[in-house]
Amino acid sequence: MKVIAVTGTPGTGKTTIAKRMAKEKGCKYLDVTKLVKENKIYDSYDRKKKAYDVDVKKLNKFLIKMILAEKAEKTKCLVIDSHLSHYLPARYVDLCIVAKTDLKKLKKRLEKRGYSAAKVRENMDAEIFDVCLNEAKEEGHRIKIIKN
Ligand SMILES: Nc1ncnc2c1ncn2[C@@H]1O[C@H](COP(=O)(O)OP(=O)(O)OP(=O)(O)O)[C@@H](O)[C@H]1O
Ligand SMILES: [Mg+2]
Numbered sequence: 001m002k003v004i005a006v007t008g009t010p011g012t013g014k015t016t017i018a019k020r021m022a023k024e025k026g027c028k029y030l031d032v033t034k035l036v037k038e039n040k041i042y043d044s045y046d047r048k049k050k051a052y053d054v055d056v057k058k059l060n061k062f063l064i065k066m067i068l069a070e071k072a073e074k075t076k077c078l079v080i081d082s083h084l085s086h087y088l089p090a091r092y093v094d095l096c097i098v099a100k101t102d103l104k105k106l107k108k109r110l111e112k113r114g115y116s117a118a119k120v121r122e123n124m125d126a127e128i129f130d131v132c133l134n135e136a137k138e139e140g141h142r143i144k145i146i147k148n
Helices: 014-025 032-038 055-074 103-112 118-128 131-139
Strands: 001-007 028-031 042-046 053-055 077-081 095-100 143-147
Touching: 001 014, 014 028, 014 077, 014 095, 028 042, 028 055, 032 053, 032 055, 032 077, 053 055, 053 118, 055 077, 095 131, 103 118, 118 131, 131 143
Parallel strands: 001 077, 001 095, 028 077, 095 143
Antiparallel strands: 042 053
């Protein structure tokens, strides 16, 4: 089974890319945001940030279990949509796609979502410093960057 992790700063188009790839390649699509909520894979809800503080260790454990279960089910391929998907150990992932967006465009997208100025800044900084890309490299993933 092929496992594709789609990561990137919020708003860079992960869901758009992941859903398109799943459709094109006939892969199963995993919505990690939904899984986190449904299975309470978080420590708390950060009201100021309006986001869940995800327990990455717990998330990895959960996702690895899912990957192994899908493998056993003979699923052809799996696309994992999450800005935390690159934290999965490289041995479980065949390809890590990092979504990237032009800074001007990303800022517009984030503002359009009604994010606070602080949240927009935080995400812009993450994109400027290529946090997801660098962390994915650190993890030893095979990487493909998709700009959109
Ligand atoms: N190639 C593209 N061209 C134009 N707009 C795009 C493109 N890809 C994504 N978008 C737009 O950018 C916005 C963010 O896309 P998307 O929801 O896929 O990002 P995301 O990385 O999944 O965000 P999040 O981390 O919050 O889940 C959406 O409004 C989407 O329509
Ligand atoms: Mg998304």
